[in-house]
Amino acid sequence: MNSLINNDPGLAAIYEENLLVSDSQWRYTALRDAILERLKPRDFIEHMWAAEMIQGEWETLRLRRFKSLIITSARRPALQNLLHLLLQDSASKDIDDLAERFFSNKDVRRKVGAILRNFGLTEANIDAEAFRQSLGDLAEINRRLAELGSRRDRILQRLEDHRAGLATLPYVDQGEGNDRELRHQNGGD
């Protein structure tokens, strides 16, 4: 599949990738090839749908990875927050030190574990607090994931209709449709 794309400048243009530094080129190529193997695009229009689907699926994977990283990075402020609630009499600096060293020092980890146990909590409560603190950002990402999922389903439907020769006009917002029709009648965009 790689050679097919590389040897055709038109296909290479529509399958152009936008990767971040941490994105794996190898994983992207594997995903692209797996989707193309499954869809087996028959003409250029189908290739355009396939390319869009690959972009959406890659963004979905990337956002899922970011979600777990966001929760992981929220663990330190979450622990800080918990300790501040539990140890209200202690100095803020000491609490920050404990939270800082919890993730890199076994002794501190044991000490914090004991403090949490005294209040009937476990390390799982740190994750829960980190999740709670990140809810706003996760909701934002989930909205985007839902949008990407519905786009993928629509593309698959279009592809099926196209193959069945039953392509139907997609639903368009009335205002936008009229606008476009007018522009079309007046000689295009």
Added chain:
Amino acid sequence: MASARQIAANRKNARKSTGPRTPAGKQRACRNAYRHGLSIQTDDGESCDAVESLVRRMAPGSTDQDLLHWAAVAAGAHLELARIRQVKCDIIGRMVQFSALEPAALFRARAAAMRYLFDKPLRKLKPIDPLSIPSEAEREAEAVQRLLPELRKLDRYEARAHASWDRALGEVSLRVSKCDPRLD
């Protein structure tokens, strides 16, 4: 509260600030409001060629004006989507580079190491593990988290381009499948 003399001095100084004077300064200042450039249409020759090339691939040899029109709309929207995605990657990359100048975790690790050296009650603690310095993926996740409002705005541009692309490609498919015997 500023005195009358200070207000007068401020006004006098403000009159001296008449904006950039040199051509280079004016050139730089004219891009002050530039954010991502997605709200402007790009009708440069390069993108016209790219649209034309995609149209030829979608409707090879066709003279149907409707088909060619929708193919051009689909091609334009496809290129717009690619442009928006590139802008998104660039913005995230810039934010990662910016935060790499002073990674928060590295700063925290250094501060904790200094406290370890000078703070008696914490003398028994081992130094912080240097592995706590964030990876590229962690920095990108942090950048995305910080950029969520900005990315949401770009998503709106993308949604518009995607709707246009979806409709146009549907129209192209409808017209092509009517006259393509392979799809019977």
